Amino acid sequence: MDYKQLIIRGISYSQTQSGAYALLLEHEETHIKLPVVIGNFEAQSISLGLEKDIHPPRPLTHDLFTRFIVSANYELLSVIIYQIVDGVFFSNINFKNKTTEEEMILDARTSDAVAMAVRFDAPIFTTQQVLNEAGILLELEDVSKEEEHFSETVQEEDNLKSVSMEELQKLLDEAVKEEDYDTALEIQEEIKRRKKKID
16 A cells, blocks of 8 residues: 655644644645644653653653563554544554564554654654545644643743753753653753754
C-alpha cells in the first residue's frame, strides 16, 4: 500500500472538546493536516518525547514501555494510522526484533502510537483514504507561534521575560524535579527563544 508520511506540526488546546488537545499531523507534500484529539496525559507525553532535553526523574508510562522494547532487543520501525471510524483513528505500531528480524504489529491508540514514535524517531504514516476522510487544508504561518503549551503555573510568556537565564535554568530544574512537566516545557520554550536571539 502507498502510505503517506506525516510530520508533527504541533499540539494545541482542542476547540471542540473541553480538557482535550489537538495533535496536528501534516502530509508534507500536500500540506493536508490531520487533527487528532488526544488527552492531556498523551499531549504531555508527546511533548516530552519531542523535547529531548527534559528528562523526568521517574519514567512515564511511554518511557517505561520504550525501555522494555529496547531491553527485549526490538526496535520501533513505524506507526501507521490506517483507519478512521466515527471520528476515532486506528493505528498500528510496527516492531522488529534486532536478532531474529521477526516483525510484530501491535494495535494502539493513535496518541500512544505517536508518543512511542517520537521516542524512537520513527516515521508516522497514514493512508490516502484517511487523508481524504479526515484531512483538512490549513494555512499555518508558523507552527512554533501557534503551538500552545500546557502550563498552569506560568500563564503568560510575559511572566518569564523578566527572569534571567540563570533563574530560568533553576526554575526548569525545579519543575522537572517536582514532575511539573507542563511548566518545564513552557520554561524550555523561553530558553530556546532567547538562545535563538543570541545566535
